[in-house]
Amino acid sequence: MDVAIPCQVKPHPVTGIANGKLAIWLFLASEVMLFGALFSSYILLRTNAETWPRGHDILSVPLATLNTAVLITSSVTMVMAWAQLMMGNFSKGRKYLAVTLSLACVFLVVKFFEYKDKFHHYQVWFNTPTMVAGHEVTTITGHIEEKTDDFIKFLPDPPKGHKAEAGHHEPIKIETSQIKRLSNYGPWHSNFFAVYFTMTGLHGLHVIGGIIVIGYLLGPGAKLWHRDRQFYINRIENTGLYWHFVDLVWIFLFPCLYLI
Amino acid sequence: MSNHSSTAAKDTHAGHHDAHSPEEIQKHVRTYLVVFVALGALTAITVGVSYLDLPPVKAILVAVFVASIKASLVALYFMHLISEKKVIYVMLGIAGMFFVVLMALPVVTETEVRSWLRALLMKYVP
Amino acid sequence: MNNRCWNTTSLVASLTLALLAGSALADGKMGTATVKGKISADGKPTPGAPIAMGADKFCLAANPKPVSPQGKLIFADGTLPYAFVYIKSADGKLDLGSKYTPPAEALEIDQSGCMYKPHVAGMVAGQTMKIVNTDDTNHNIHSLPTKNKSFNFSQPKKGMTKDLVSAETFNNPEVMVHIKCDVHPWMSAYIGVLPHPFFDTTKKGGEFTIKNLPAGKYKLAVWHEEWAPQEIDIEVKDGETVEKDVKLAKK
C-alpha cells in the first residue's frame, strides 16, 4: 500500500547514499548540538564555580574505565556485525549484534550500581568545625548506619589514599543540632553532581534507545533480511552509526567527568 | 601506537572501491581490530595520566587531546567517515560551525563579562 | 522539591484525618478548668527602624503615624502582646488524645492599613479560614507552612474575600505557620494550628485565659516572634482556675 519512496535502498544518483544514511547523519548533527549544549554549560559552570571537586576523587574511576572498555567493545562488535552481514553470513552477523546488545546491557547495569552507590554515600557539614578521628574538619563523607530525629550514626570513609585499616572502623554519633547540612551524592548535592547526573543520565537514555533499536533489528526486524537484504544491511549500518556516536559521546564524557 | 594504525589504514583506503567484495571487507575487519587495540591503549593512557595528579590545566589538555584522538578514530573508521560522500561532509561542516559557536560563545561571553565586571567595580567602590 | 512532596503527602493526610474525625471518635473531652496569666519579657527588644510604609502610597496614607514592627511591641511594664499561649500534653505532644471538631465560624484574617489583623492567632486544624482585603491596594497572601499545604494568591481589589475550606485550609497541627505578603514585605501573620481549642494570644497587659480545660497534667507552651519559646508544667483540676506568669528570655 505504501507509496514507492525513491532511493529508500538504492543510493541517490547524485549524493550516492540512501535516505537512511543522510537522515541518521542529520540526526547525529542535532545530537551533537544537544550534547554540545550540555558540555558548554559544564564548561561555563566549572569556570565560574569557586570550588569544583576533581572527578577523580569522588567517582570510581576503575568502574568507569570498565564501562568505557565495555562501550568501545560494543562499538567494535557492532561494526563487525555490519561487516559479517556485508559478507552475507547472517548468523555470524546476528551473533555480533547479540554481543553488542548484551554489552550495552552490561554498561547499564554498571551504571545502575554506580548510581546506587552515589545515593547511599552521604556528606555531613558541621555548624562548627568538630573533632573527627583525630583532626579538625568542617565536613566528612561516609555512610549512615542509623538515623533518628535527634542524632545519626555515621560511618566516615577511610582517609583518602589508603584503604580502611585493619581495625574495624567504628561509626560515630552526630547530634542533629551539630549538622548544618546532610546530603547524599544525588544531583542536589552540588553542581558537579548535577552535571554528572544530567549528562550520564541523558547518555544512559540514548544507550537505552540504542538497545531498543538493536533489539528490534535482532527480533522482528530480522525478517527484512529475507525480503530485502540490502535494506536490512543499511538499517544495521545506520544503527551502527548511531551506536558509534553514543560511544563517541561517552569517550568525551569519561575524561571530562571522571578524570579531570 | 596510534599513528601505526592510521598508516596501516592508508593503504587499504587506496584500494578501496565501491563494490564491497568479501576480501575487501576482510581488510576492513583487520582495520577494525587494529583500531580496537588503539582505543584500548589510549583509554589506558588517559586513565594512567589521571593518576599522575598533573596540574589542572595540563590534565585537562591531555585528557581532551587523548579523547579527541579516540573520537576521531571511532568517527573515521567505525563510522566510515574516512570514505564518506560529499553531502555528509557538507552537513557535518554546517553542524560543526554552529557547534563551535555553541561551545565557544556562552563561555567566552560569561568569563569576559565577569572579568570586565571586576574591573568596572573598582571604579565604583570608594 | 521536598516542600512539594510535603504538600501532596499532607493533602492525603488531611483527607484521611477528615474522614477519621467524622467517623469513629466522639467529640473532644471538654472540662471546666481555666488557666490565666501574664506573659512578660526580661530585657528590651533589639531596636528596629519603624516600618517604611512609604513603599506604597496607600499604606503611607493609611498609617499617618510611624508604625513599628509588631514583634518589637512591649508594654511599659514589660508585658508582651502577640504572645501565643497553648496547651501541650504532659509528654510535650500537641495531641491531647481525643479528637476535637473544628469550630464552625472561620478564622478571619483581615488586611487593613497594610497590616495583617490578627498578627498572631490560633486555629483548630481543619477550621476554615476567611482572607479579606479591606485595603484599596493589591495584597498577595503567601503562606509558608512546612507540614501543611501552602497557598499564594493575590487580592488586587478592595473587598475581595476568599474562603479556604476543607483541603485548602491548614489541616495538620503546626505551631506558627508564617503568612507573608509578597507585595508589602513587612506584613506578616503567624497562625498556630492545633488539634485542640486550648490556646490564646496575649493582648493588652500581656494577659491570656484558656477555658474549659479538662482536668489533668499538661505543659503550658508560650511562643513569641521576638523572644525564645518556653514550656512549663501545669496541673489543673475541674472548676479550678490556675494563675501562671511566664517570663520569656532573649532569643
Added chain:
Amino acid sequence: MGVQNPGYWLPVDLSKYGYKIDDLINIIHVFMLILFVGWGIFFVYCLVRFRAKPGHRANPELIHAKGSKYAEIGVAIFEAVILLGFSMPVWAAYKHAPPDKDKAQHVRVVAQQFAWNFHYPGPDGIFGKTDQKYIDEAANPVGLDPNDPHALDDIVDVNNLHVIRGKPVMLRLSSKDVIHSFWIPVMRVKQDVIPGTVFPIWFEPAENATLGEFDITCAQLCGNNHFKMRGAVHIDTPESFQKWLDSKKVSTQPVNAEEEFKE
C-alpha cells in the same frame, strides 16, 4: 526643568547625559521614516501602475534595477554610521567613564520580589556589613549586621530613592531572589539585576531637573506582582535632601506599645 519633550512621545529627560540616547533614537526614527515613505511611494506606484488591465500582458524582462543595489548599500552604510558613530561611543562612555567616585552619592539597591530596598551609607559614608542571617523583612530588609559600627548610621528605605540635582548617583544593584531590572525612564537608565552578582550603574540628574517624584519601574518579569514593584525617585535640592535624611534618622525613642497596639 530638563528637556521637556526630547522627541516623539519620549518621556521628559531629566538626566544630564540622556540627550545622547534620545538623539540616537530620534535619528534612527527619522531614517526609518524616510526609508519607509520612499519605499512606500515606490510600492504604491507599482501597485497602481501595473494593476491587471484587460488585454495587458506583464513584461517578463527583469529590470536591472541599479537603484535597489544603491538603496541597500545606503542602508548598510547608514547602519554602520549609527553603529560606530553613535551607539558604541554612547555605550562605551556610559559603561566605561563613570563620574568621579568621591563626588558621587553612593546607594546600594537590593531588589527583592516586589520591592526595591535602597541602602544609604549614612553620614559616615561607609556601607555597613550585611548578612542573610540578620534579614528581617519588616525591620531589616537588607540584613544589616547589628554589631558592625558602620551599620548603625546606615539608612534603608523601601521603594524611595532620594537624589540631589546635579550630583551624580552611583548605584550597586543586587537581587535577593530573581532577575529584576532597575529602570528610571526619566533618567534613561536601565540595568538588569541578576541575583548572585553586584552590578554598578550611574546616572546624573540634570542641574535644572524638575523637582518631585518620578517612576522607578521593574522592567523584567519578576513574578506575579511584578507590576506592583513601582519605586519613586525623588529629585531634591541639597536642602530638601538633608531634611529627608534627618527625618530618616533611626528613631531611638522607645516603642510606645500602649498607643500603637490596637487589637
Added chain:
Amino acid sequence: MSAGHSHDHGHAHDDHAHGHHELGFIRKWIFSTDHKVIGMQYTVTALVFLFFGFTLMMIMRWQLANPGHVIPFVGSMLSKQLYAGYMNLATEGVLLPEGYNALGAMHGTIMVFLGIVPLAVGGFGNFVMPLQIGAPDMAFPKLNMMSYWVFLPGGLIMLASFFMPGGAAQSGWTSYAPLSVINPGQTAWLVGMIFLITSSLLGSINFIVTIIHMRAPGLTMFRLPFFVWAQFVTAFLLLLAFPPLEAAGVMQLMDRLAGTSFFMPSGLWVSGKAAEWVGGGSPLLWQHLFWFLAHPEVYVLILPAMGIVAEVIANNTRKPLWGYRSMVYAAAFLGFMSFIVWAHHMFMTGMSTKISTFFQTTTMIISIPSVIILTALVISLWGGSIRFNTPMLFAIAFLPMFAIGGLTGLPLGLTSSDIHLHDTYYVIGHFHYVVAPGTIFGMFAGIYYWYPKATGRMMNETLGKLHFWPTFICMNCIFFPMLIQGMMGLSRRTYDPNIYQAGLASLKLHKMISWSAWIMAIAQLPFIFNFFVSMFAGKKVTENPWDSTTLEWAAPSPPPHGNFLTEPKAHRDPYVYSPPGRKDDFLPQHVVLEV
C-alpha cells in the same frame, strides 16, 4: 490522456482512484502516513491553537483597557474554583495578576510553538513542499506521522497545564530562571516543550532528506521554487537550533524537580527564607541557551511566510521573481547569521562593551539579507500585471508590515537606544509587526492560495476580502499604538499600567488597542465560515485554478495518494510567466515544449 496540457479537465483522475484499495477511516485520516493528510492535520490543529491563543490575548486586553473591572462573558467562568489548590485566573470576575502572567506566558508559547511553527513548517511544509518538488511523499512517511503525534501530546500538555495545581506557566514564554524555577506551573510547560522540540527535530530531518533526495528529475537546486528554499533553510534552523533548548529544558526540569542548581546562583533568599538550592549556577546560562534557539526560531517563523509571499506575488504579478538567486543566497545567509546574533536580546543583562559590540555588529549585518529579500519582492511588482485576489492582497500587505517590523528592530539592535526601549511595549510592537501582520498574513495568503489544491474547491473571494480589509486595518490599530506606548516608557508584562506615569498617559491607547483587538476577532468570522463552508459549497476547480507554473499544480486537486498521475519532470525555472510569443501568459515547469 497526457497530463501535459493543463486545460485537459480533471476527469482523468477519477478512474485512477480505484487503483489503491481503500484504507479504513482511521488509517486514512487519523494515523495516516500521507504527507497531505498530515499537513492538513497540522494546519487544522495549528489554526485551533492560534484562535485559542488569540482568545487568551483578548482577556488580557480587557484587563489592560480597564484594570480591575469584571471581565464580561468569561469573568465568572474563570473565577470558578475547580478543586482545592486550583490556581484560578480570576476571583469575583476580576483577572488576578498571576492569571495575567499565566495568560501572557501561554499566549506567547501557544502562538509561537503551537500555532505558527506547526502551521508554517508542519502544515504548509508537509502539504506543499513534496508536491512542489514532484515527490510522491516525504522520505520517511512513518517518521512524518510520528512527528505530528509527538507534537499533539506536547500541545495537549500545554493546554492541560491550565488545570494543574500550580496553574499554567507564569514566567513568560521565555521562562527566565531563577523565576521559572521558583514559580509554580513551569514543569508542565517544560515537558510540553520537550515534546514539541522532538517533533520539530524529527520533522526537519524528514524535510532535508526529502528536498535533497526526492526532487523530480530536471529539478536542480536552483530551479526550486523559493518556498522550498525557505523550508530548506528553516529545516536546518530547526535541526541545529532546537537541541540546545532541549538540553536547557532538561536542566531546568532538573532544577525544578531534583533540586540541582544549574541556573540558581548561591545565596538566594526566596519568600523570606534562604532557598534550598545549593547555588553556583548562572541565571544567564539559561538566557544564552534559550536565545541561542529563540533567534533562529524567529527566523523559522518568518522564512516560510516569505516563501509563501514570494510564490503568491510571482503568480499574481504574472512575472518571474526579480533577483531569485539573490533571494536564495539572502535566505541562506539569514539562516547562518541567525546563530551568532542571539545576545541582542540580552544587552541589558550587564554585558561588557566588547561582547555588546560584537552582537550589535552582527545584528546590523543580519538586517541586510531581510532588506534584500524585501526589496527583491517589491521590485518583482514592477512591470507585472497584478491581480488583486485575496491571497495577493495578503501577500502585498505582508511587504509594508514586515518593513515596519524590520525597521523597528534597528533601535532595539543598538545598545544605547536599547537602554530606553528594552522590555517596553516598543519591543512588543516590533515583534508583533513581524509576526502578526507579517507571518500570519503570509499564512492566510498560503491558505487562500493552496486551498483549491487541498480540497478541489475555491474559497469565496468576497468573504476573503471581507476578512482581509478589517484585519489589515485592525492590525495597524493594535500594534502601531504599542510602538508609541513603548517610546513613552511603558514597561511590558504589567498587569495594571495605571500605577505608572507612562501607563496613565497611555491609557487611551490601551483602550484603542483593546477595541481593535476585539473587532479583529469579529473580522476572523468570515474566514472561519469561508474555510469550512467552501469545502462543500466552494466553486469546483481543476488542477491549476491560479494558472501557476510550479509543479504542485501538475497534480490533480485534491492530489491522490502518491500525488502525481505520471512522474513529473521539470524542464525550466519555477516562475516562467508571460513568456514572449505564447498564447498562455504562463508556462508550467512540467510542460514539455513541442518544438
